[in-house]
Amino acid sequence: MATLKDRNSVGQAITRGDLWTKLSTILMGAGIFGHGQKVKGILVLILEAAFIFYMASAGLTHLANLPGLGSVEAGEVYNEAKGIYEYTQGDNSLLMLLYGVVTLFVVAAFILLWILQLKKSYKLQKAVEQGKHVNTFKEDLRSLLNGNLYMLLMTTPFLGILVFNIVPLVFMICMAFTSYSKEGNHLMLFDWNGLTQFVRVLSMNGNIGRQFWHVLAWTIVWAIFATFLNYILGMILALIINRKDTKWKGMWRFCFVLSIAVPQFVSLMIMNTMLQPYGAVNVVLQNLGWIKNPIPFWSNAMLARITIVVINLWVGIPYTLLQITGILQNIPAELYEAAKMDGAGPVKIFFRITLPYMLFVTTPYLITSFVGNINNFNVIYLLSGGGPTYVGDTAGQTDLLVTWLYKLTIDQQYYNIGAVIGILTFVVLTIVTLVTYRNSGSYKNEEAFM
Amino acid sequence: MTAMNQPIARNKISGRRRAVNILVHLLLAVLAFIWIMPIIWIVLTSFRAEPGSYVNTFFPKGYTLNNYIKLFTDRNVLNFPKMFMNTLIIACISCVVSTFFMLSVSYSLSRMRFKMRKPYMNLAMILGLFPGFMSMVAQYYILKALGLTEGSMIRLALIIVYSAGAGLAFQISKGYFDTIPRSIDEAAMIDGASQWQVFTQITMPLSKPIVIYTVMTSFIGPWVDFIFAKVICRANADQFTVAIGLWNMLQKEYINQWYTCFAAGAVVISIPIAALFLYMQKFYVEGMTGAVKG
Numbered sequence: 001m002a003t004l005k006d007r008n009s010v011g012q013a014i015t016r017g018d019l020w021t022k023l024s025t026i027l028m029g030a031g032i033f034g035h036g037q038k039v040k041g042i043l044v045l046i047l048e049a050a051f052i053f054y055m056a057s058a059g060l061t062h063l064a065n066l067p068g069l070g071s072v073e074a075g076e077v078y079n080e081a082k083g084i085y086e087y088t089q090g091d092n093s094l095l096m097l098l099y100g101v102v103t104l105f106v107v108a109a110f111i112l113l114w115i116l117q118l119k120k121s122y123k124l125q126k127a128v129e130q131g132k133h134v135n136t137f138k139e140d141l142r143s144l145l146n147g148n149l150y151m152l153l154m155t156t157p158f159l160g161i162l163v164f165n166i167v168p169l170v171f172m173i174c175m176a177f178t179s180y181s182k183e184g185n186h187l188m189l190f191d192w193n194g195l196t197q198f199v200r201v202l203s204m205n206g207n208i209g210r211q212f213w214h215v216l217a218w219t220i221v222w223a224i225f226a227t228f229l230n231y232i233l234g235m236i237l238a239l240i241i242n243r244k245d246t247k248w249k250g251m252w253r254f255c256f257v258l259s260i261a262v263p264q265f266v267s268l269m270i271m272n273t274m275l276q277p278y279g280a281v282n283v284v285l286q287n288l289g290w291i292k293n294p295i296p297f298w299s300n301a302m303l304a305r306i307t308i309v310v311i312n313l314w315v316g317i318p319y320t321l322l323q324i325t326g327i328l329q330n331i332p333a334e335l336y337e338a339a340k341m342d343g344a345g346p347v348k349i350f351f352r353i354t355l356p357y358m359l360f361v362t363t364p365y366l367i368t369s370f371v372g373n374i375n376n377f378n379v380i381y382l383l384s385g386g387g388p389t390y391v392g393d394t395a396g397q398t399d400l401l402v403t404w405l406y407k408l409t410i411d412q413q414y415y416n417i418g419a420v421i422g423i424l425t426f427v428v429l430t431i432v433t434l435v436t437y438r439n440s441g442s443y444k445n446e447e448a449f450m
Numbered sequence: 451m452t453a454m455n456q457p458i459a460r461n462k463i464s465g466r467r468r469a470v471n472i473l474v475h476l477l478l479a480v481l482a483f484i485w486i487m488p489i490i491w492i493v494l495t496s497f498r499a500e501p502g503s504y505v506n507t508f509f510p511k512g513y514t515l516n517n518y519i520k521l522f523t524d525r526n527v528l529n530f531p532k533m534f535m536n537t538l539i540i541a542c543i544s545c546v547v548s549t550f551f552m553l554s555v556s557y558s559l560s561r562m563r564f565k566m567r568k569p570y571m572n573l574a575m576i577l578g579l580f581p582g583f584m585s586m587v588a589q590y591y592i593l594k595a596l597g598l599t600e601g602s603m604i605r606l607a608l609i610i611v612y613s614a615g616a617g618l619a620f621q622i623s624k625g626y627f628d629t630i631p632r633s634i635d636e637a638a639m640i641d642g643a644s645q646w647q648v649f650t651q652i653t654m655p656l657s658k659p660i661v662i663y664t665v666m667t668s669f670i671g672p673w674v675d676f677i678f679a680k681v682i683c684r685a686n687a688d689q690f691t692v693a694i695g696l697w698n699m700l701q702k703e704y705i706n707q708w709y710t711c712f713a714a715g716a717v718v719i720s721i722p723i724a725a726l727f728l729y730m731q732k733f734y735v736e737g738m739t740g741a742v743k744g
Contacts, residue, residue: 098591149645150562153554157617158570160551164614165577168588175588240478245471255482257731261724262489263674265693266716269700270492273709278504280491287507314485322731375581377677402581409587410681422584429579 010115013122021121028114031121035128039137044117051110059103066100069093069178073189093190094180101171105162176419183414190416197420208417211395211404216428218305219400223373225309226316227366233313234320235358238328239350241321253325256318264315268382271311272298301397304384308398312379323365324358331357367436371429377402401425496713503709517714528708530715532688533695536605537672540691544609545669548616552664556620557649560627561635574618586681593682604682604689611678612671626660627653666730670723692719 013021020034028048033041070091079086127134135143144152176197180190203209241252259267274280277294285291297307331354339349359366380386380403386396394412395404401421409418491508498505499512521530559567589611593599598607634656635648643651654661672679676693683689690698692715698704699712 094591095595098588098595145646146644149649150558150564152646153558153649154570154617157551157555160610160614161577161617163592164589164610165585165618168585168592169577169580171588171591172585237481240474243474245467246474246478252478252482256485257728258489258724259485261727262716262720263670263723265674265676266492266696266720267488269696269712270488270716273503273700274488274491276504278506280508283504283506284508314488318485371579377583402583405581405584406677415587418587419584422581425584426580433579 010118013118017118017122018125021118021125024118024121025114028117032117032124035121035124036134037124037137037140040140044113047113048110051106054106058099059106062096062099062103063107065091065096066104067192069191070096070189090189092188093178094188097174097178097180098171101174102167105167105170172419173423175415176423178416180415181417182412187413197416201417201420201424207392208394211393212421212424215395215399215401215404216424218398219374219428222305222309222376222400223370226312226373226376227370229309229313230316230320231362231366231369232355234317235324235328235354236350237317238321238325239354242325242328253321256321259314260318260322264378265382267315268311268378271314272383275307298384299388301388304388304398308379308383311383312376315379324362327358327361328354330361363436367433370432370436374400374425374429374432375402376400377406381406401428492713492716495710496717498710498713501707501710503705517710518718521711521714521718528695528698528704529688529690530692530695530711533690533692536689537691537693540605540608540612541669541672544612544672545665547609548613548668548671549661549664551613551616552619552623552668553654553661555617556623556627557653559620560624561632561649561653562645574620577618583677583681586678589678590681599682599684601686602689604686607682608672608679608691611682612675613668616668623657623660623664626657630656663730666726670726673719673723 014025017024017031021031023034024031027045029041029044031041032044070093072088073090077086077088078084124134177192177194178190179186179193179196181187200206200208201212204213237256240246241249246252275297276282277296281297282291282294286294296303298304335353335357336349339353344352377400380398380400384396384398386399386403386407388398389396394407394414399407402425405418405421405425408414408421494510496517497513497515498510498517499514500510505511525531558564559571590599593607593610597603598610630653634652638648638652639645673692676691676697679691679694680697683691683694696712696715696719699708699715705712
């Protein structure tokens, strides 16, 4: 394969290419055109023309703006002729950054196209030299339905991902290195300022830094509790429902699964109102005479955290139940029989057989749900709104990194810090995923339980 | 002696067993009650006659249908019927687009081998680790640059946002396609079928559970998302989706007037989604266990 690849490299194409191929280093598509694929060659040429037109009309300006991000401040200029102050529009750094990033992507795509067409041209040249068949345009189109179907199927989805996932992500990552923030009034005009924001977030001293470590600690504690409590309690519930002697299995399962069927944001908002000082839960407890004053579910930091974890059990256990039931039934019955023969009780059987087996099989599921919990926006935002929040803080006591990120960007408009938090969340998730996956049984020895 | 002892011992065991059984069923009943109570409560509230957000009884004192009537007729403050139509349109279109995206990508990754296959899958994994709405602000500006954030173009913007990333969520359906034996494809190809024909006429019919599952999840998405909808709609009240509407009803300025209507709205939205979900659950479980057994 290596030699084949060598023979078709760009360097080879330029040195050994014939006139048509060499011409296509400048006039793209010429090689393809000259070696028989006329329509395709013209299409490539049109793309090149479009690129040159774009760069000349706008692209070069966008690229030139990228290092400076504009310098003209919006303000008022005295117009002597009219005798009034006129509002002048300054540079919009945000748009400059966005267009700059988009232009970078366009340039990258163009370079890719240049390489591909050159290689293609050289390949066609060789095919012609060896007297092989060169596909006509019609045949090329037909191959899109057959051997090249993936191109037809994946182009639009990939374009969607590129334009609405990758470009925005790169754009946001760039923001982390700027002064784009409401602080210091840098919403219109901002500049690159390197790692300043990272230092600010990661240092223990400043207000933002202190909040960051606080939020990070709670995020991890939350994710551990949310993931493992849901997992273990859900598994126990599944085992209880699946016991041989349990009657009306379908009905029990239905009761629990019904709570998933209600849209999550609806049930979470209901929970939020039920646990307000004058909400249904406090009312019922007061009517029963169990408590005198309403329980401050959302205004006491510790209580709010516990409440969230408990409600998350309500949300999450049915999911575990649904996803785990099938796997539970696959545990080899011999294992259980052997354990029973040796006189193990149900608790011992659970911790020695069921749990290890399940941990082994469902590690990927655990990792995804851990990642999902670190990014669990809905539960926190709809239940506590991140509160209670102390005066002077942007992060509440139950805020996760994601909800804090949301508050920083949408409410506070500290876009640069928000972007830093986003990047750090990504780093945390990557570390967690890699470490757990590498240490998991299913990665180390794939056949332990086979 | 032994012959006499055995029945007694058996009785003892079954007695203990009965006690455990009763305990287990009691426990399940209590748990099931906890799980269902919030749902019962919201249904009760939606029929509650007394206005206001908080009342001092669990059960309403009077029952009425007015909350539902108000929800669907009061178009002045929060125009729920309009929100409902908005969401329905968005959900239908983005459901078609994202189902197509998702199934195309999954089929390509499962059935075809090409240079960019592994890089694409790695890319999807990396993108999945970034917080989903980190790029939300940037998406808003891109949509704004395309002129899609004003007036009725907002709907198009939301459709794009909901379906653009569909190509990244291929794991479940790809896993399902992987379980369909390749020999079926090969047999069809020997008979002269093209890849496209294999995709549409063989794989799709064999994958009914996962297709239905994909259709339904992507249909439900727009009904339950309020983060993106809020950021993209901003203050354009006539483009609101149901989720933003319900969320607004619980804000300070509306909650006293609209709380019972919120409950009614929650019930109205939940019934179809719950029905779809319970129907879909069967396909979900089937989809998890694979296509052709043995």
